[in-house]
Amino acid sequence: MTLTPLQRGGRGGGRGHFQPGSRTDYSAIDKHNERYESYYNELGIIEDSERGEFWAALRRELPISFRFTGSRGHALTVQQRLIDHYIPEITSVTFNGEPVDPPEPVSWFPDKLAWSMTTTKNVIRKCKPFASFQKFLVSETSVGNISRQEVVSMIPPLLLDVRPGMTVLDLCAAPGSKSAQLIEAVHGGEEARVRKVVRDLAKERGRELSPDGMETDLEKQVAEAENDWSDDGRSTGLLIANDMDYRRAQMLIHQVKRLNSPNLIVTNHNATFFPSVRIFAEGGKTRYLKFDRILADVPCSGDGTTRKNIAIWKDWLPGNSLGLHITQQRILVRALQMLKVGGRVVYSTCSMNPVENEAVVASAIERCGGMANVDVVDCSDMLPGLKRRPGMTSWRVMDKAAQMFDSWAEVEEYRVSLGEDDNDSTARLAESMFPPTPSDQERIPLERCWRIYPHLQDTGGFFITVLEKKTEIKARNESEPKKEISPKEESEPKESEPKKVDQTSIVDVINEIESKTEPQNNNGSAVEKLKTLDAIAPPQVDPANHMDDGNAPATQRQDRPSSPPKRPLDDSPFDGGRSPKRTRNDVDTYDYTPPPSAPVSYDKVGKRGGNVHEEAFKYLDPSHPELLRIYDFYELSERFPRDRFMVRNEMGEPVKAIYYTSELAKRILTLNEGKGIKFVHCGVKMFMKQDAQGRDICRWRIQTEGLPVVQHWVGDDRVVYMHKRETLRKLLIEMFPRVANDGWKELGEIGERVRDIAMGCCVLRVDTSDAEDGFKERLVLPLWKSISSVNLMLPKEERRAMLLRLFNDQTELQYKGPRRDEATFSEAANENGVIQEPGTLAAGQDPETRKGSGLARTSQEDEFMDGFDTENGYSKPRQQAEQEVIAEAEKAIGVAPTLKPESDIERLETEEEAQLQHEADTTKEVQPGETVKEEEDVFNTTV
Numbered sequence: 001m002t003l004t005p006l007q008r009g010g011r012g013g014g015r016g017h018f019q020p021g022s023r024t025d026y027s028a029i030d031k032h033n034e035r036y037e038s039y040y041n042e043l044g045i046i047e048d049s050e051r052g053e054f055w056a057a058l059r060r061e062l063p064i065s066f067r068f069t070g071s072r073g074h075a076l077t078v079q080q081r082l083i084d085h086y087i088p089e090i091t092s093v094t095f096n097g098e099p100v101d102p103p104e105p106v107s108w109f110p111d112k113l114a115w116s117m118t119t120t121k122n123v124i125r126k127c128k129p130f131a132s133f134q135k136f137l138v139s140e141t142s143v144g145n146i147s148r149q150e151v152v153s154m155i156p157p158l159l160l161d162v163r164p165g166m167t168v169l170d171l172c173a174a175p176g177s178k179s180a181q182l183i184e185a186v187h188g189g190e191e192a193r194v195r196k197v198v199r200d201l202a203k204e205r206g207r208e209l210s211p212d213g214m215e216t217d218l219e220k221q222v223a224e225a226e227n228d229w230s231d232d233g234r235s236t237g238l239l240i241a242n243d244m245d246y247r248r249a250q251m252l253i254h255q256v257k258r259l260n261s262p263n264l265i266v267t268n269h270n271a272t273f274f275p276s277v278r279i280f281a282e283g284g285k286t287r288y289l290k291f292d293r294i295l296a297d298v299p300c301s302g303d304g305t306t307r308k309n310i311a312i313w314k315d316w317l318p319g320n321s322l323g324l325h326i327t328q329q330r331i332l333v334r335a336l337q338m339l340k341v342g343g344r345v346v347y348s349t350c351s352m353n354p355v356e357n358e359a360v361v362a363s364a365i366e367r368c369g370g371m372a373n374v375d376v377v378d379c380s381d382m383l384p385g386l387k388r389r390p391g392m393t394s395w396r397v398m399d400k401a402a403q404m405f406d407s408w409a410e411v412e413e414y415r416v417s418l419g420e421d422d423n424d425s426t427a428r429l430a431e432s433m434f435p436p437t438p439s440d441q442e443r444i445p446l447e448r449c450w451r452i453y454p455h456l457q458d459t460g461g462f463f464i465t466v467l468e469k470k471t472e473i474k475a476r477n478e479s480e481p482k483k484e485i486s487p488k489e490e491s492e493p494k495e496s497e498p499k500k501v502d503q504t505s506i507v508d509v510i511n512e513i514e515s516k517t518e519p520q521n522n523n524g525s526a527v528e529k530l531k532t533l534d535a536i537a538p539p540q541v542d543p544a545n546h547m548d549d550g551n552a553p554a555t556q557r558q559d560r561p562s563s564p565p566k567r568p569l570d571d572s573p574f575d576g577g578r579s580p581k582r583t584r585n586d587v588d589t590y591d592y593t594p595p596p597s598a599p600v601s602y603d604k605v606g607k608r609g610g611n612v613h614e615e616a617f618k619y620l621d622p623s624h625p626e627l628l629r630i631y632d633f634y635e636l637s638e639r640f641p642r643d644r645f646m647v648r649n650e651m652g653e654p655v656k657a658i659y660y661t662s663e664l665a666k667r668i669l670t671l672n673e674g675k676g677i678k679f680v681h682c683g684v685k686m687f688m689k690q691d692a693q694g695r696d697i698c699r700w701r702i703q704t705e706g707l708p709v710v711q712h713w714v715g716d717d718r719v720v721y722m723h724k725r726e727t728l729r730k731l732l733i734e735m736f737p738r739v740a741n742d743g744w745k746e747l748g749e750i751g752e753r754v755r756d757i758a759m760g761c762c763v764l765r766v767d768t769s770d771a772e773d774g775f776k777e778r779l780v781l782p783l784w785k786s787i788s789s790v791n792l793m794l795p796k797e798e799r800r801a802m803l804l805r806l807f808n809d810q811t812e813l814q815y816k817g818p819r820r821d822e823a824t825f826s827e828a829a830n831e832n833g834v835i836q837e838p839g840t841l842a843a844g845q846d847p848e849t850r851k852g853s854g855l856a857r858t859s860q861e862d863e864f865m866d867g868f869d870t871e872n873g874y875s876k877p878r879q880q881a882e883q884e885v886i887a888e889a890e891k892a893i894g895v896a897p898t899l900k901p902e903s904d905i906e907r908l909e910t911e912e913e914a915q916l917q918h919e920a921d922t923t924k925e926v927q928p929g930e931t932v933k934e935e936e937d938v939f940n941t942t943v
């Protein structure tokens with residue numbers, strides 16, 4: 001059976017039809033479809049003069065494009081490597097006598113962080129000068145510094161104009177390339193802000209600043225431009241990334257996890273019924289989160305991706321669009337409901353069909369009360385270099401028998417004319433698929449929508465619109481007849497509707513209340529302030545009406561007590577860190593009471609037959625003994641918030657991993673616990689339990705992904721400073737270099753320091769300098785000091801990628817630790833600072849994890865196994881499902897597999913364990929020879 005685009009990739013996941021490893025000969029495919037061509041020719045979506053170019057472009061293979069990801073500073077450093085090193089190597093190259101084009105930056109994308117190249121994968125594979133460039137792409141993709149993304153898919157997040165501190169919702173987010181851009185924007189300028197806070201603090205305390213502590217030009221610019229200082233410079237914003245398809249939600253998690261954001265929550269809901277998210281619930285009052293920005297990158301028929309998804313030539317049918325129109329409209333209406341007044345929704349598809357585009361925009365606006373309530377934003381001054389065409393204002397609709405209709409009246413007439421036995425090919429047509437009537441058309445400037453066509457700048461086809469909410473809305477029910485809005489009604493908002501545009505963030509709201517109410521105690525908590533807000537401003541009643549999922553009965557929402565109940569000031573989860581004036585003593589008086597845990601509330605049968613449970617996210621009491629040990633060992637500044645540490649097990653105890661989330665994420669997870677919202681991911685892994693020898697060693701080591709968040713707040717006793725490139729190169733190549741027996745002398749500038757530092761995890765800070773052997777980019781890495789060696793706690797791919805990027809060095813990694821055969825393993829493990837759990841040393845004693853190898857698993861292996869254990873209480877089928885999904889996602893996005901199906905794990909543990917333990921890696925095991933295969937695949941897949 002041939003699958004139509006709609007049958008693949010989830011309901012209407014029209015984009016992203018992955019064909020990993022496919023070696024189809026693009027030129028040999030028949031790229032004709034009469035209905036497809038005649039429909040768009042008849043509609044006149046492009047001028048007659050451009051028609052030839054349009055179809056010719058659609059028949060050409062799509063250029064490869066990619067984006068540098070992560071914080072701006074880091075992304076620019078990786079990009080610089082491309083510009084300085086690889087571009088010169090592959091400029092003016094010929095292949096079979098023909099010139100081969102190097103990649104070019106996408107002209108309208110900020111800071112040249114997006115690139116595109118017309119050179120085909122085949123040529124890249126065969127043309128020698130491209131080999132090292134390809135290695136660079138593969139290596140940086142595998143560690144998440146480069147993301148393959150279609151050029152047109154980069155537009156919606158740019159138009160959404162997300163700023164730090166905003167609350168953002170991505171309703172149809174998988175596989176996550178746009179979510180990644182949104183997270184980056186939520187964290188915009190964060191590094192520079194935090195560094196400024198730390199620098200100011202150091203000055204305040206009269207501490208000497210190293211040259212690295214100086215403000216760079218970029219930091220000065222950011223400091224001037226940004227004003228989100230509310231959480232010591234950390235972003236207070238939030239992204240909720242959602243996808244209805246559980247498997248695709250797992251791909252999404254895999255993709256966005258790389259950005260290590262504590263400000264991210266992933267959910268798994270149908271966007272047409274996206275649940276209301278509680279943000280305040282006290283004394284019988286409940287308030288719901290409204291978003292500053294929402295992306296509705298909806299499921300679509302995807303004919304804009306024809307260049308990539310060649311099956312569309314064969315499968316294109318008019319019915320594909322008709323079946324999606326209503327879902328798309330519902331998603332957009334739900335988005336507008338959940339938006340703040342003054343907030344923006346970007347609606348986008350990769351379909352060229354007006355039924356999925358302008359018709360959806362027009363009908364959603366109409367259902368929300370017309371242009372008085374929702375405006376189409378004029379974006380003509382945005383992305384000036386991007387060629388686009390205006391949205392359509394008139395079109396015809398094709399039924400599934402390829403008959404064209406000009407208007408809904410014509411359809412009705414046609415239906416009347418049908419005999420009783422006639423098959424009604426118009427059954428899926430709806431009035432809202434047609435252009436708005438002339439009177440509506442005046443009010444909805446659809447020409448402000450953007451249409452991107454393949455021939456304009458050699459991309460895929462795309463549609464984008466930006467909508468702004470002007471007042472609160474109550475959407476018309478789908479089944480109600482269309483309401484004619486008189487111009488008078490439009491211009492006079494109802495009395496109950498707020499007239500002022502609300503562009504405030506949650507913290508702004510709190511600050512606003514502060515200024516409006518009685519003289520405040522400056523230490524007043526945000527919860528206290530939110531309560532006061534209820535007394536002076538109407539609660540933001542969720543207008544979800546017929547779409548409400550019933551979480552929040554309207555009566556409850558509108559129930560407002562006459563005076564806000566009193567609670568202690570320090571009960572606020574916002575308190576920890578939002579006041580820049582917090583002192584050490586403030587932190588000591590924390591009295592956080594975790595909310596009572598709610599029982600697991602629902603089960604849903606997953607797509608692969610496993611039970612999908614509501615997952616556990618339990619926050620730790622800041623005075624939990626394990627946390628006290630951590631604060632003490634790392635001399636964690638009391639200024640660093642201590643009430644945002646979380647674990648992911650039902651018991652709520654730190655067993656193996658401790659995560660960190662932003663304050664707002666915490667608030668949402670705790671207030672909505674047990675309310676039926678399917679949260680599937682949140683939190684950055686900050687500390688991992690590591691068995692270690694020595695009474696004074698803290699068992700909790702800092703995890704690489706959490707390091708950027710906590711690094712500045714770790715005391716100097718646990719920091720090793722480094723300035724020379726050569727020292728880092730050695731640490732990257734050598735695993736477990738010796739410190740004992742004068743081994744430290746080989747470690748240059750850090751030798752004495754690592755000899756003297758107490759055992760356990762420490763922070764390696766690589767400072768910048770102008771010296772010849774100095775670094776241009778700041779780095780921070782976790783280091784483990786054991787009795788006899790020191791080791792960078794980095795996965796091997798990461799080591800290799802850094803070696804290649806920073807040193808252009810492809811030296812094989814070397815294991816410098818002692819031999820680990822059965823006789824000496826215990827000693828070796830201890831020497832490297834890791835020991836086994838009691839009773840697991842002997843051969844075959846633990847069949848679950850040791851599989852008779854005779855070697856116990858080290859903590860480092862434990863981490864490798866982390867994705868497969870039962871800490872989160874996952875059922876076995878779910879674990880398997882996740883592994884497969886992740887493997888699929890990795891293939892799809894062209895990265896090195898990091899986790900393997902269970903059978904592979906078993907094999908590693910039995911046949912190859914001894915060998916692999918010699919190469920003890922911190923997180924990921926890669927099999928010999930694997931890299932070569934991935935290199936071939938990585939630019940042969942599509943996202």
Ligand SMILES: C[S@@+](CC[C@H](N)C(=O)[O-])C[C@H]1O[C@@H](n2cnc3c(N)ncnc32)[C@H](O)[C@@H]1O
Pocket residue numbers: 009010011012013014015153171172173174175176177178179242243244245248269270271272297298299300327
């Ligand atoms: C076009 S893709 C989104 C691409 C994504 N924004 C990106 O940039 O990577 C559409 C997604 O919508 C999801 N989807 C389909 N119907 C949905 C619904 N009713 N609610 C939420 N998600 C839905 C599909 O699983 C698919 O992942």
